[in-house]
Amino acid sequence: MDIRERLLGAAAQVYAEAGYRGATTRRIAQQAGVSEITLFRQFGSKEALMLEALTAASRTAVLALPDEPADPVRELSEWSRGRFETLFRIRSLLRKVMSEVEEHPEIIDCAKSYPRHPVSFLEQYVRRLQARGWAADDINPKLAAAMLVGAIFTEAMVRDMIPEVYSYGIEEALDGYVRMFLRAIGCEAGSVETRLP
Amino acid sequence: MDIRERLLGAAAQVYAEAGYRGATTRRIAQQAGVSEITLFRQFGSKEALMLEALTAASRTAVLALPDEPADPVRELSEWSRGRFETLFRIRSLLRKVMSEVEEHPEIIDCAKSYPRHPVSFLEQYVRRLQARGWAADDINPKLAAAMLVGAIFTEAMVRDMIPEVYSYGIEEALDGYVRMFLRAIGCEAGSVETRLP
DNA sequence: GAAGTATGTAAGTGGTTACTTGCTCTGTCG
DNA sequence: CGACAGAGCAAGTAACCACTTACATACTTC
Secondary structure (H helix, E strand, C coil): CCHHHHHHHHHHHHHHHHHHHHCCHHHHHHHHCCCHHHHHHHHCCHHHHHHHHHHHHCCCCCCCCCCCCCCHHHHHHHHHHHHHHHHHHCHHHHHHHHHHCCCCCHHHHHHCCCCCCHHHHHHHHHHHHHHCCCCCCCCCHHHHHHHHHHHHHHHHHHCCCCCCCCCCCHHHHHHHHHHHHHHHCCCCHHHHHHHCC | CCHHHHHHHHHHHHHHHHHHHHCCHHHHHHHHCCCHHHHHHHHCCHHHHHHHHHHHHCCCCCCCCCCCCCCHHHHHHHHHHHHHHHHHHCHHHHHHHHHHCCCCCHHHHHHCCCCCCHHHHHHHHHHHHHHCCCCCCCCCHHHHHHHHHHHHHHHHHHCCCCCCCCCCCHHHHHHHHHHHHHHHCCCCHHHHHHHCC
8 A cells, every 4th residue: 555545544544543642653653563664754743644634534425315305214224324423433533622722723624524414414304394395384494304313423522432321222212313313303204105196 | 608608609619610720729819719729728629629510510400291181281381491491501511511521521520410311201201191192102202202301401501503494483482392292292272172071 | 046947049950952064985877 | 997876884963752860839637
């Protein structure tokens, strides 16, 4: 593999493990299997390396929801599961970024290369459900989306930290969240099928 | 004020700003307005100081919910608001703890001096709603509690980081969460009053 | 007033950090 | 074969880290 890419990958991994201050150039070079001097010759400084590494690492595509809702339970279950898995996979890196944004605001700018935030995908989906009469009109779509996404986000962040609180299985949890979410927005289990042509 | 307490407070504050590695003994002593030597004479080492400071800082009482539910909307709104304010106030410290648990597992042990976790308070409340027939029986109380608490937690953690996503007001958000939560567990707006004697 | 306690200043310990300099090795290309 | 580019090695820079020693100063307490 290319040495630059090895260094970028190692930088992201070590940063996820130890944060900015803990990600020493020595440790990154060792992880990449190259000498520390090569790191500086390639990127000039630790800051330049970390910025490029985090920008590359935050390029994770957000799963889309169908434009035409057909089976909300299935579609939302799959989407929630994908959302959780993405967040859970990068949870260490996310926790470091969250804790260091105040000190290094520039690191969130490269993480904000997101074209759109997951909440707005779900928000649009809720709007479409409302448009077809499958969800109550007095629901604020943005708030509803934020609630489900927030619950999933918390599972991904906290689950492995306080296991005695989050004792249930993740499958069970996501299914439960989706079911309660649909009830909350007035999209009951049987109501969709009966309204289908 | 006592010098020990000043140092403990300063340690917690600097830790919340800069994390463990960034909370240098020099900076803590400066923040407390004492000399660095006094810090070491009082606590022996940075580690001992930080452990004591974080243990003290995590002693935040969890608001209780009434044993006898009477007005779910009001009771849950007040509880959610208190929960959010607590989390939002210590959000910087929480973010640091979350990002450093993997490296320093001992810091979560002192934070776990919680007698009970907020989720279990809400879980018990949902059980009591179910016992009186105010909530659906097919709802998993622990999951329901985790969903609302997770949504509030996410608001407290992320709100000030990506304001363009969380554009609505926090009052509006908490009210919406409580309303959707009650719908989700089958505790509709009018259903409680009609069942009251 | 003497003794003891708590705090301060000054200076320095060894270790680690990001980063640099000078030189050597190794592979590729003409 | 010879030129050259990219990588490594050894050593060293100044700054910062947690922590220590030696000594002076204030304040209380008997």
